[in-house]
Amino acid sequence: MKTHNASIYHCVTCGRVVHTELGTEPPQCCGHAMAKAFTETVPDSNVAGDQAGDSSQTTPPVIKGPQKPR
Helix, strand or coil: CCEEEEEEEECCCCCCEEEEECCCCCCEECCEECEEEEEEEEECCCCHHHCCCCCCCCCCCCCCCCCCCC
């Protein structure tokens, strides 16, 4: 799975939250630049390995415990 970083900004006046790509200018809201709240790592949605054929991320492994005697 490939990932990239995205920044989360929020407006200190009205509380609006915006997600942007890393390295872009801070968005404007209520006449001021929004404050950077967080940078998160998100999976790339357009990578071929992340398509429906890759079930390793959605199906947990099967864990087999000791078998009980009959």
